Amino acid sequence: SADPAKRLSxxxxxxxxxxxxxxxxxxxxxxxxxxxxxxxxDQMxxxxxxxxxxxxxxxxxxPSRAAMLTGRLPVRNGFYSTNNFGHNAYTPQEIVGGISDDEILLPELLKKAGYTTALVGKWHLGHRPQYHPMDHGFDTWFGAPNCHFGPYDDKETPNIPVYRDRNMMGRYFEDFQIDRKSGESNYTRLLADEAVSFLQSQVNASAPFFLLWTPDAxxxxHYASKEFLGKSRRGLYGDAMMELDHSVGRILNALRDNNMTNTLVFxxxxxxxxxxxxxxxxxxxxxxxxxxxxxxxxFRVPTIAWWPGQAAPGTVSHQVGTQMDLFTTFTQLAGQPIPDDRVVDGIDLTENLRDGSITDRSVFFYRGDLLMAARVGHYKSHIWTFTTPPEELGNGTDHCPGMSIANLTTPEQINRTDTPVVIDLSRDPxxxxxLPTYTDEYQTEVNKMYKVITDHVTDMVKGRPALDWCDQAVMNWSPSGCEALNDCLTPPKSDPYRCYWPH
Amino acid sequence: SADPAKRLSxxxxxxxxxxxxxxxxxxxxxxxxxxxxxxxxDQMxxxxxxxxxxxxxxxxxxPSRAAMLTGRLPVRNGFYSTNNFGHNAYTPQEIVGGISDDEILLPELLKKAGYTTALVGKWHLGHRPQYHPMDHGFDTWFGAPNCHFGPYDDKETPNIPVYRDRNMMGRYFEDFQIDRKSGESNYTRLLADEAVSFLQSQVNASAPFFLLWTPDAxxxxHYASKEFLGKSRRGLYGDAMMELDHSVGRILNALRDNNMTNTLVFxxxxxxxxxxxxxxxxxxxxxxxxxxxxxxxxFRVPTIAWWPGQAAPGTVSHQVGTQMDLFTTFTQLAGQPIPDDRVVDGIDLTENLRDGSITDRSVFFYRGDLLMAARVGHYKSHIWTFTTPPEELGNGTDHCPGMSIANLTTPEQINRTDTPVVIDLSRDPxxxxxLPTYTDEYQTEVNKMYKVITDHVTDMVKGRPALDWCDQAVMNWSPSGCEALNDCLTPPKSDPYRCYWPH
Ligand SMILES: [Ca+2]
Ligand SMILES: [Ca+2]
Incomplete structure (x- = not known):
């Protein structure tokens, strides 16, 4: 199917x-x-x-992955739950829901634009058949639908499957080992091998490609291959970092070695x-x-873009970006229109990448479907504060260990809409x-923020919450392909219940 | 006096x-x-x-500067006070004491080795005549003996003088302006100009040189030159950072432009x-x-070494270093013996610089003359904990804002020698x-630490405390050179008192 003429054009x-x-x-x-x-x-x-x-x-x-692939906040695309006020929800294997068919995913638009699309790694937008990544824009998939928790007993709880395309290849802790004692697993290497193989398969392809690579070590x-175990100074997490970094190097080298550097990598x-x-x-x-x-x-995450010949090397950009911008940027670069029948939160970063120009934009920080904070310019206003629920703190869980800032790191959910906490992120990331509330700076920024939030809330059409219902019967008992592997398990009777979200 | 033959050899x-x-x-x-x-x-x-x-x-x-220039902990070189248990002392202009004549300073050894020595910037080892940097090893000096606090009224308190060599050139806020409202001052540029001039004066010199460059913006x-005011995203401090960084670039460029790259810069x-x-x-x-x-x-500070042709570019060294090592390293490289009549805490970093080899060493953390903590390997044990005295916290002073860690960030001074707090700095800087006290890891590290501390304390000969006495009469009323400038002030009657150190 390679068509060099088309490729060149x-x-x-x-x-x-x-x-x-x-x-x-x-x-x-x-x-x-x-x-x-x-x-x-660091070299990247x-x-x-x-x-x-x-x-x-x-x-x-x-919700983070759903936002990136739809270009829309979770409150819009439905990746939240109303069960627990202002708490986060996600997709454990007892979740009933997943990504809505009404959402348009980045790989769907890129596929429409002629791209070859591949997912290598964790999906996490629903594990039931209707949420399969190949029904939401990906041509191929190697990876798992959920986190690699376990091992489980396959009686109360099945181990999480690993898929190749439509069929499971086996399960974590059974066919894809993670030694919980030593931390050894070759799974990151498998994912890197898959990514490199995919790239090699595209060398003579006539179409451009989109690869979403989502390792989870x-x-x-945490886990790492034998080669990396004990190699870092930080224990298993550092070992995993070193292997992930090594894998990034392999993927970028594969692009260079195959003259595929017209690739925008984030x-x-x-x-x-x-x-x-x-x-x-x-x-x-x-x-x-x-x-x-x-x-x-x-919310703020380490982010690097790499695009030889297009984005100037060694640039540090103070563009305020979000992962939803990848939806918009890639769609535009692929020559597809951005859907105009819905709000898209991403902005196009193409000009920023090419010439460093900066677009002013606000960032909204939700927990569940509760708007907690907004960044406007370089100021962030917290209108709700909430760290770790007191009952979870009592269990030894703490999302802010060692950090205690008056009016801000409150275990309880506190509504501060009347007098938001305002911070200058440039000088105080x-x-x-x-900011003292009596200053002009405070008043100016609070007023700006109120206006931005009012506009945001006025426009808001909340998606139907996808993460309200759980059921033990929907867990990964008998994924497609289990028959061939003689690895089908018997689900319990369906008994849906409202999921409980502790955070 | 240039002797190219000698220079080459x-x-x-x-x-x-x-x-x-x-x-x-x-x-x-x-x-x-x-x-x-x-x-x-970043380029450096x-x-x-x-x-x-x-x-x-x-x-x-x-005490930090005294340690660097003597290669010895402040508890040895006398840069502490016994007035307030476990509190830090320094050299405000009411201090009577300064660096002891019994201490051997790095510039003294380098001078003996034939080096030309220059101090450009803050001294801070005593401002009375007997503590003058040119009586402690420096051939030349441009800068001030104390911090640039002020402006003062020259009645209760004189403004701090700026010296060139033996004589004052003027005072901060009078002849050397710092606009406390705008933050504008050209003083960093002056110090950079001085450094570059010094380097240019050495281009054809027969002797090697040592430059100690100590700007204080x-x-x-904080302050910055007009050119940098408002240029950063962090306010005045960021502006000062940008000017200091720019000045570092000027100095390194002066070395490169003049083929003086056989220079080890820290x-x-x-x-x-x-x-x-x-x-x-x-x-x-x-x-x-x-x-x-x-x-x-x-205690942990951003540190970069630069030595073209000798230290491999782009190296990240996990050598545990201290500024006292500069004393030992430079002395050795200059061909001088390390004094053997006293304990020197610095180690020689030459091999580390040249080939990356790592020397095992411990670090001791004192507050005043109280040993509070020790780093042994990559573990740090806190045997005393102390943040900000409660009365200072009440005044709004806080050395640990927003940080609250059980058993560690205690406002009170708490002796934990029996059950030290132990931390693995590699995974938890x-x-x-x-570390939980019931673990083998804890016991092993505590025992190692006890042995190291016992050896350290057994060897300890404390210096005579230099920072116990204050007197308004010793302030910078009439520095040498004031007559020529018609800038001599009348000191009050001498009335020595024990300095009070709040932290
Ligand atoms: Ca995650
Ligand atoms: Ca200082």
């Missing part, structure tokens, strides 16, 4: 998103990590554009580091709190110092 | 120390500062060696960022607390997560 770039899982803002050498585990990513930043002010669409996996339980993370891992997880550097929260440590 | 390197004031671990782009104000320092790191685990000798100006009150800071400046000062990045404390934010 098609100057649209290939796209790769390398989306890490629970990797923190401070985990890269270039972001100040003292152990410097990421020579390939020197060869590309570093975005120190880049955000996810949500501070937890599934930086999400607990590296980022789906949310901030999970500080509940208590020193065994990642680092958000100087940022406040972690995953699950609407503080910078939950750690959200340590609040 | 003398392959000993020149030395420069660029010592910043209150600049934090997180203030450089290469250390993750999101606003990226330091392109020259790419061309040299970055030390992410480098420490000062003390968490406050004067990053110490409150860039560092005298202590961590002063967090009491509440969002208007520097940043310690992910580190705990700030200046004045024995946490990493007080922010000192957030304490």
């Amino acid at each position: 098609d100057e649209r770039p290939n796209f790769i998103i390398m989306l890490m899982d629970d990797m923190g803002y401070g985990d890269l050498g270039v972001m100040g990590e003292p152990n410097r585990e990421t020579p390939n990513l 930043a020197r060869d590309g554009v570093l975005y120190p002010e880049f955000y996810t669409g949500a501070a937890i996996c599934s 930086s999400h607990a339980p 590296f980022s993370s789906d949310n901030g580091a999970a500080l509940v891992d208590k020193g065994h997880g990642g680092s958000n550097g100087r940022l406040l709190c972690g995953k699950q929260t609407t503080f910078e440590g939950g 750690g959200e340590m110092y609040q | 003398d392959e000993r390197p020149n030395f420069i120390i660029m010592l910043m004031d209150d600049m934090g671990y997180g203030d450089l782009g290469v250390m993750g500062e999101p606003n990226r104000e330091t392109p020259n320092l 790191a790419r061309d040299g060696v970055l030390y992410p685990e480098f420490y000062t000798g003390a968490a406050i100006c004067s 990053s110490h409150a009150p 860039f560092s800071s005298d202590n961590g960022a002063a967090l009491v400046d509440k969002g208007h000062g520097g940043s310690n990045g992910r580190l705990l607390c700030g200046k004045q404390t024995t946490f990493e934010g007080g 922010g000192e957030m997560y304490q």
